[in-house]
Amino acid sequence: MAIEKDFFRQVMGRFATGVTVVTTNYHGTPAGLTVNAFCSVSLNPPLVLVCIDRTSSVLPLIRESGIYAVNILTTEQEAFSRCFASPSEERHTHFCHADYHTAATGAPILDGALAFIDTRIVAEYAGGDHIIFIGQVEAMGASSQVAFADESAKEDATLVGHEEEMTSEESLPLGYYRGQYRQLADGYRQPSLSTIYDTKQREQREQPAASSENA
Numbered sequence: 001m002a003i004e005k006d007f008f009r010q011v012m013g014r015f016a017t018g019v020t021v022v023t024t025n026y027h028g029t030p031a032g033l034t035v036n037a038f039c040s041v042s043l044n045p046p047l048v049l050v051c052i053d054r055t056s057s058v059l060p061l062i063r064e065s066g067i068y069a070v071n072i073l074t075t076e077q078e079a080f081s082r083c084f085a086s087p088s089e090e091r092h093t094h095f096c097h098a099d100y101h102t103a104a105t106g107a108p109i110l111d112g113a114l115a116f117i118d119t120r121i122v123a124e125y126a127g128g129d130h131i132i133f134i135g136q137v138e139a140m141g142a143s144s145q146v147a148f149a150d151e152s153a154k155e156d157a158t159l160v161g162h163e164e165e166m167t168s169e170e171s172l173p174l175g176y177y178r179g180q181y182r183q184l185a186d187g188y189r190q191p192s193l194s195t196i197y198d199t200k201q202r203e204q205r206e207q208p209a210a211s212s213e214n215a
């Protein structure tokens with residue numbers, strides 16, 4: 001069986017993701033599009049990537065500005081996901097009526113997002129009909145906490161002093177699975193990888209001491 005577009009979408013749609021709006025600031029004009037092809041790339045240096053369709057009207061703006069911010073949406077922000085994925089005037093002229101602040105780069109950080117990652121583009125790769133933009137993290141925030149790679153960037157950041165409006169502690173992430181918006185089902189929780197890793201490390205630290213006591 002050949003790899004048909006629809007089947008590719010069906011298979012990839014089994015990978016549950018969050019939903020983001022990737023924004024940029026082109027000579028003072030905000031622009032953005034809905035993106036779920038986003039992931040973390042590197043801790044040191046802190047890098048992330050987004051994949052943008054070559055035909056997107058926002059692509060040249062991201063490329064030329066050299067900056068983008070990833071806004072991770074909450075379930076209350078589904079309307080933004082729909083608006084930033086549409087070719088409407090509401091989006092292109094009014095930035096989907098979204099309120100926003102800025103952090104390090106000047107790219108819009110949507111008020112009320114679950115978290116944000118504000119980046120400067122350090123590399124661009126061809127990825128078939130998409131372009132992969134690698135962004136170095138200049139600022140990021142979640143749960144009213146914001147961190148900057150360079151503290152001097154705080155001076156121009158309009159979100160400083162408004163952190164509480166910026167990112168939401170209690171809200172849930174907007175999910176996307178098999179072509180539909182979803183909410184996480186509450187009640188299913190397992191220890192995170194870091195908890196498992198910390199427990200293993202503690203056990204390993206304690207074990208040699210116990211065996212030398214026995215010797």
Ligand SMILES: Cc1cc2nc3c(=O)[nH]c(=O)nc-3n(C[C@H](O)[C@H](O)[C@H](O)COP(=O)(O)O)c2cc1C
Pocket residue numbers: 019033034035036037038051052053055056057058059081084085086087176
């Ligand atoms: C949930 C969801 C995820 C999307 N993910 C991406 C993505 O990762 N990359 C992308 O280029 N477009 C993605 N899109 C499509 C764009 O948001 C949409 O095509 C947008 O209108 C493109 O911008 P344009 O109008 O400037 O062409 C996604 C749309 C939705 C609804």
